[in-house]
Amino acid sequence: MNDQRILDRLVELGIELPPPPAPVAAYLPCVVHGSLAFVAGQIAMSDGVVLHPGALGDQVSLDEGVDAARRAALQALSALRETLGGSFERLERILQVTVFVASTSGFVEHPKVANGASELLAEILGETGRHARGAVGVSSLPLGAPVELLMTAAVGAA
Amino acid sequence: MNDQRILDRLVELGIELPPPPAPVAAYLPCVVHGSLAFVAGQIAMSDGVVLHPGALGDQVSLDEGVDAARRAALQALSALRETLGGSFERLERILQVTVFVASTSGFVEHPKVANGASELLAEILGETGRHARGAVGVSSLPLGAPVELLMTAAVGAA
Amino acid sequence: MNDQRILDRLVELGIELPPPPAPVAAYLPCVVHGSLAFVAGQIAMSDGVVLHPGALGDQVSLDEGVDAARRAALQALSALRETLGGSFERLERILQVTVFVASTSGFVEHPKVANGASELLAEILGETGRHARGAVGVSSLPLGAPVELLMTAAVGAA
Numbered sequence: 276m277n278d279q280r281i282l283d284r285l286v287e288l289g290i291e292l293p294p295p296p297a298p299v300a301a302y303l304p305c306v307v308h309g310s311l312a313f314v315a316g317q318i319a320m321s322d323g324v325v326l327h328p329g330a331l332g333d334q335v336s337l338d339e340g341v342d343a344a345r346r347a348a349l350q351a352l353s354a355l356r357e358t359l360g361g362s363f364e365r366l367e368r369i370l371q372v373t374v375f376v377a378s379t380s381g382f383v384e385h386p387k388v389a390n391g392a393s394e395l396l397a398e399i400l401g402e403t404g405r406h407a408r409g410a411v412g413v414s415s416l417p418l419g420a421p422v423e424l425l426m427t428a429a430v431g432a433a
Numbered sequence: 434m435n436d437q438r439i440l441d442r443l444v445e446l447g448i449e450l451p452p453p454p455a456p457v458a459a460y461l462p463c464v465v466h467g468s469l470a471f472v473a474g475q476i477a478m479s480d481g482v483v484l485h486p487g488a489l490g491d492q493v494s495l496d497e498g499v500d501a502a503r504r505a506a507l508q509a510l511s512a513l514r515e516t517l518g519g520s521f522e523r524l525e526r527i528l529q530v531t532v533f534v535a536s537t538s539g540f541v542e543h544p545k546v547a548n549g550a551s552e553l554l555a556e557i558l559g560e561t562g563r564h565a566r567g568a569v570g571v572s573s574l575p576l577g578a579p580v581e582l583l584m585t586a587a588v589g590a591a
Numbered sequence: 592m593n594d595q596r597i598l599d600r601l602v603e604l605g606i607e608l609p610p611p612p613a614p615v616a617a618y619l620p621c622v623v624h625g626s627l628a629f630v631a632g633q634i635a636m637s638d639g640v641v642l643h644p645g646a647l648g649d650q651v652s653l654d655e656g657v658d659a660a661r662r663a664a665l666q667a668l669s670a671l672r673e674t675l676g677g678s679f680e681r682l683e684r685i686l687q688v689t690v691f692v693a694s695t696s697g698f699v700e701h702p703k704v705a706n707g708a709s710e711l712l713a714e715i716l717g718e719t720g721r722h723a724r725g726a727v728g729v730s731s732l733p734l735g736a737p738v739e740l741l742m743t744a745a746v747g748a749a
Contacts, residue, residue, distance in 0.1 A: 301709035302724040306686050308745045310467055313687040316725035330696060332573075354574040370464050373583070375727045377696075378573045380488060380535075393459035408460040409474035409583045411533045412573035413573045415648075415694045415728035416686055417701045425689070425725045429466045435649030444607035468625055490731075528622050531630040531741070536731045538646060538693075543733045551617035566618040567741045569691045587624045 278362040278404055284399055293320075293350050295357035305358035310367075312428045314354050316375075318420035319346035325362045328419035331412070332379030337387060344374055344391030349422035352399070355428060368429040369396055369406040375423040378412030385410040392424055434561055436520040442557055451478075451508050451513035456588035459547035468525075470586045472512050474533075476578035477504035489570070490537030493579045495545060502532055502549030505582035510557070513586060524589040527554055527564040533581040536570030543568040550582055592719055594678040600715055609636075609666050611673035621674035626683075628744045630670050632691075634736035635662035644735035647728070648695030651737045653703060660690055660707030663740035668715070671744060684745040685712055685722040690738040696729030701726040708740055 285292055296304045296317070305314045319326040319342075326346055327339040335343075352363075359365045374389035376382070389410035396404035406426075416423045443450055454462045454475070463472045477484040477500075484504055486498040493501075510521075517523045532547035534540070547568035554562035564584075574581045600632075601608055612620045612633070621630045635642040635658075642662055643655040651659075668679075675681045690705035692698070705726035712720035732739045 301706045301713065302688070303721050304723070306684070306723045308684055308686055311469075311627075311686075313723040313743070314691075315723040316727070324630075368464070368466055370466055370469075372460070373474075373725075375725075377728075379696075380537075380573050380730075382573045383575060383577045385573070389461045397459065405461050405464075407462070407464045407471040407473040409531075409533075409581065410575055411474070411571045411581055412535075413727045414538075414572045414700045414730045415696050415701070417699060417726055419699045423725065423727055427471070446747075469627075526622070526624055528624055528627075530618070531632075538731050540731045541733060541735045543731070548617045552719055555617065563619050563622070565620070565622045565629040565631040567689075567691075567739065569632070569729045569739055570693075570732045572696075585629070 276363050276367050277365050281363045281399060282303060288398060292353050295353045296350060304354040307358055307430060310429055312355055312430045314351045314426040315338050316423045316425050317347040317350040318394060318417055318423050319343040325418045327421050330377040330379055331421060332373060332382030340376065340388040340421050341391035343422040344388050345395045347422050348392035348395050351424055351426040359430060365430045366428060367431050369404050370429055371407045371427040373409040373425040375413045375416060377416045377421050382412055384421060385412055434521050434524050436522050439521045439557060446556060450511050453511045454508060462512040465516055465588060468482050468587055470513055470588045472509045472584040474581045474583050475505040475508040476575055476581050477501040483576045483578050485579050486536040487579060488507050488537055489579060490540030490547060493499045494541060497515050498534065498546040498579050499549035501580040503553045506550035509582055509584040517588060527562050527567050528587055529565045529585040531567040531583040533569060533571045535555060535574045535579050540570055543570055574586060592679050592682050594680050597679045597715060604714060606742050609671050611669045620670040623674055623746060626745055628746045630667045630742040632739045632741050633663040633666040634733055635659040635741050641734045641736045643737050645737055646693040646695055647704060647737060649699030653700060656692065656704040656737050657707035659738040661711045663738050664708035664711050667740055667742040673720060675746060681746045682744060683747050685720050686745055687723045687743040688709055689725040689741040691727060691729045691732060693732045693737050698728055701728055
């Protein structure tokens with residue numbers, strides 16, 4: 276995709292792309308091999324702290340869960356862009372997104388939470404952003420995050 | 434694989450392929466890129482309602498869990514066939530199946546539940562249906578479903 | 592990668608590669624297609640029994656969780672090597688590792704548990720072992736295991 280067109284679209288939507296996640300010791304924010312890119316699990320952070328900590332069905336409201344999923348998707352895009360050399364030029368398609376939602380046993384609205392991510396990707400990337408998706412409820416997530424998002428994308432040659 | 438041979442095999446097994454899942458707004462039932470197909474998470478539905486709602490180790494029996502996994506795998510095959518143009522002709526191999534089982538903390542028989550999906554795929558597709566698998570217990574699933582299944586497959590050129 | 596060099600590295604680290612997991616009826620320990628290898632979910636076993644059964648945040652200590660993740664990663668390498676014809680020669684890169692941690696709702700140290708796997712892969716394989724990662728807490732796992740690990744790798748032509 277044209278990098279500038281996506282940056283323009285972000286401005287149009289009033290969305291700021293967060294800085295790419297800092298590399299950590301034990302694994303990488305994103306690995307590209309051939310035409311596939313695997314983005315590491317993203318939990319929504321804001322100013323260095325976890326956004327809306329807790330579980331859906333308990334302390335975290337549906338709106339907060341949606342917001343966390345949306346933010347995690349943005350971070351995944353940022354990690355992907357950084358790994359692709361600081362540009363979306365090579366991005367061809369978002370293939371798969373898995374949204375893990377920290378949830379009580381009675382929670383049933385995982386799709387609404389995950390839509391925070393899916394709708395954002397479609398808003399920014401159009402057809403390129405439409406993906407296969409899984410949404411499941413988990414008992415807990417790193418740092419008490421309400422959502423963790425994994426993304427796989429198709430990329431063109433370097 | 435030969436589409437008619439698989440349809441014949443389904444008749445032989447007395448299995449009806451469910452209609453492909455309706456496309457939803459925010460994501461796609463299946464995305465194909467190159468030689469890979471990613472099927473979105475399937476929860477077993479019957480006549481528009483969730484089959485056997487609840488958790489394993491609680492309201493849902495092992496047999497019901499197996500049935501839900503089997504049905505979810507059938508739905509995944511149906512979504513895949515639809516996306517491949519209404520035929521299994523391009524299907525080369527089921528690569529990976531991940532089975533998320535809504536479970537209490539004490540439940541340990543996730544492999545038996547997941548076998549509902551794995552054995553069905555082998556029955557219908559033979560060697561082509563044998564896959565790598567993950568089976569994990571989760572706190573809750575969309576609409577209160579007992580099982581959600583993700584599938585990745587290898588496909589030939591269009 | 593050079594198989595002998597990896598075997599030498601294992602000796603140097605004092606690590607014994609466990610025997611490859613026995614094939615089971617319903618699915619395969621590892622499926623290779625094109626340049627991708629999908630390793631089935633590994634739970635840490637020792638002498639035929641589950642290592643450190645239970646949940647993190649409850650009966651299982653952080654050190655035990657790390658140990659289980661490390662062991663599961665070794666088993667995944669063993670399954671991969673066996674499927675690649677008993678050699679690491681064709682292994683090009685570990686792409687993605689997902690670590691499911693059986694956890695209470697209050698547990699937050701999933702990354703530390705998953706580091707048991709990630710650090711081991713880097714120790715043995717160097718840059719080749721560095722991957723994208725997801726780490727999530729789940730309600731329960733097969734046989735009461737504390738950790739289940741899924742791995743995707745890039746492989747060269749046979």
